[in-house]
Amino acid sequence: MTPPPARRRRTGTNANVPVHTFLRRGTVRRSQAITTYGVGSLIAVDHESFIVSGLDEADRSWSADESPRIHERRLERLLGVDHFRLPPASGDTSKDGLRVRRFPQMHSCPGCNELQPHHDFNPPAGRSVCGTCETELVPSRFVVACEAGHLGEFPYWHWVHRSEDRSSTAAGKCGGRLMLRTSGRTSSLRSILVSCTCGGAPEVSMEGSFRKSALKDLGLTCRGTRPWLGSTAPNQECALPLRTLQRGSSSVWQPVLKSALSIPPWSSGRADPLAGHWEKLRKYDDKAAIQIYLDAVFDEGEWPVTLDEVMELLAAEREEDPDGQTEASFDHRYRALRNKEYERLRAGNEESDHSRDEQFVCEPPLGDQSVLEPLGVTGPMLVKKLREVRALKAFTRLVDAESTTDIKEMPLSEKPLRWLPAMEVRGEGVFLRLDEDRLGTWEKATAVAARVERMRAAHQRLLEQRAPDPSRAVPSPATPRMVLLHTLAHVLINEWSLEAGYPSASLRERLYAADDMAGLLVYTATSDSAGSLGGLVAQGEPELLDRTVRSALRRAAWCSSDPLCMEAEASGTAGTNLAACHACVMLPETSCEHNNILLDRALLIGTPEEPDVGFFARARHD
Structure with a gap:
């Protein structure tokens, strides 16, 4: 950096x-x-x-x-971009x-206790030390942020002079210098003391600065500052309430990530030279017009792909228009993207049918798949080659990135760009589905619906609390099949981390849960060649998969926190989990699509009182 x-x-x-x-x-x-x-x-x-x-x-x-x-x-x-970088x-x-x-600019000196902007200490070039006492400066522990994504310095002057009439004195114009010291009596905010040498205000502690209304009581609202864009970027209009945060808090920055698998016909990379031309190509319906366009763009007819391939690519793109609509909400378009991945994972393709540049190879296993029927597992596929692109779309502050809407997302630049930063993940994985008939019967059970409804209601309340307008909060994705698939993916990752030799943090889930989808993909999530050594994909053979699922279910039947874990009425963030904790099914956050919420291992193996609530309850005892 x-x-x-x-x-x-x-x-x-x-x-x-x-x-x-x-x-x-x-x-x-x-x-x-x-x-x-x-x-x-x-x-x-x-x-x-x-x-x-x-x-x-x-x-x-x-x-x-x-x-x-x-x-x-x-x-x-x-x-809505032309490429990634x-x-x-x-x-x-x-x-x-x-x-x-x-950032932050405000620093304190442990030697002389002064609290002021970094440049006012006159540090030597390239060093962050006090120009007077040569002591290393300490960046402010506290910053302020609003839910729109703005970030600013903590208003120390206002905090110290809060008992005065501030209408006649501008911040920092009292003639004094701010001082910060630690009493050392405790490690709480009460021991962090701030004062001003003007003598017009008493020394105050930082206690109470994290209250939701602490800065509102001082008459302060967000000024729309965006320090990551530099001092020349104008402040945005904003008057939202400010919240005090620790500089290292996870609430200061949360990424909004979107990802997609490279699937045919795009996964060969042959269409990459046409990037930036697709929006214009979509306007033409006949081959003759597309041929004229390509001749005008590429010299002497040296097209990167044939005309038939261009028509195939355009047809594949139009298939992902939700319900045939070219204009749809972001959520609908993202769901259409997932639907197409699910179809391709079910159908698969053969490595022998493609060139060595093919980035997606998905084949059915060679073994007898009927051994999985008692488990209710069907359609396993060996994803021998896999490429995922994860892009940083925007970021949020204070607001959970999974529950936000576009109005709460802060863009990565002041001016719109035609690209976004992204990373590639190449590896392998195992895809499997659950039997639709058995799943449909199971999810209609009263006890199953009641358990999932408790989690869904708790999650929905959480989303409404975090939304600026509760009536427009995004709906919770919790359904019986979603929670079941999610929990199954977690126990499989834990099991495969032992069997395949990968740490659980290097495996990742990708869920396909909807009325017409009931599948999951577990794949290596590393960004180097270590994710494609064959250790995971070998676990997808039916005999091995059968033993793995049964072993995972046996492990899930017992938790070191039982009986508290299994009998919990609510667990996790705001009660969004039931029988799930770090001792049984929770994973590193990099492995989970839903931040370790909406999990319940009782839906896998049942409870002592209601064994039939588990989808695999009978198979576990076979």
Whole structure:
């Protein structure tokens, strides 16, 4: 990572072109630039704190060698962009890296106890120390944010002078200097004391600063500041309530990630040279017009794909229009994307039918699938080659990214861009489905519906609490088959992490749960070749899969927290789980699509009082 220059920039040999003398501060992996330290997030490096800069200047600062373009047409269309780019590497040999800016600006000095902006300490170039006492400066532990995604400095001056009449005195114009010290008596906010040398206000502690109305009581609302875009970016109009947050809190930044699998006919990569032309090609219905367009774009008829392939690709794209509509909501288009993946995973394809560039190879196992019938499992498929593209669409603050709407998402740049940062995951996986007839009978049972309804109601209340308008909150996805598939995926990941030799954090679930879908895909989630060594896909053979499912069910039947875990009336965040805890079915968050909520192992194996509530209750005892 490279923060902006501390003082000035040298000029090149021609005295016209500036030469960047950016300092390096730490390293992050490319995957972290999407999931953990994306645009607008805070990152601590040694004793300093920075915010990752926006993408407005990325076209100039991200070199093509270290930040190549990648394509996934289905996801590009969903997100309205022409292409994606891998974030630049930030190792010792990289030419550049992620740009960052110092934030928060407010720092304190443990030596002289002064609390002021970083530059007012007059630190030497390239160092973050007090110019007076040579003590390392400490970034402010506290920041403020609003639900629209804005971020700002904690208003220390207002906090200290809250007992005064502030109408006649502007912030910072009292003539004094802010001071911060720690009493050391406790580790609570009560021991963090802030004062002003003006003498007009008593020393106050930070206790109470995290109350929801703490800053509202001071007459402060959000000013729309966006420090990740730099000082030249104008503030947006915003008057939402501000909340005080710890600088390292997960509520400060949450990514909005969208992903898609590369499936035929897009998975060969042959259509990548046509990126940026598809919207125009979609306007033509006949081959002759498309041929004229391609001749005008490519010299001497050297097309990257044949005319028949272009027609096939256009037809495949139109198939993903929800209900034949070209204009639909984002949720409907994303659901159509998942539906097409489900169809392709069911149908599969043969590796021998494609070139070595094919990125999706899905075949039925060679063994006898009838051994899985007593379990109610059907249609296993061995996904021998798999490519997933995960794109960072936006980010949120304070609001859960899974429950938000577009109005709560903060874009990654001030001006709209035709690309987004993304990462590729190549690996392998196992896809399986549940028997629709058996599943339909099971999910109609009164006891099953009652358990799931408790989770759905708790989740819906949580979504309404987090939504600015409860009447427009997104509906909870909890249904009997969704919770069942979700919990089954978790126990399989735990089992396969033992059998296949992968840590559970490197396996990931992808659920297909709807009225016409009942499947799950467990795949390797690594971004290097270690995810395609065959260890996982070998577990999809029917005999092995049968033993794995039965072993996973036996493990799920007992938890070290039982009987409390199994008998819990509610668990997890706001009661969104039932019989699920970290000792049984919960996974690392990178492996779960739903942040470890909507889980209940009782739906797998039943309860002592109601054994039939479990989908696999009878098969477990066979």
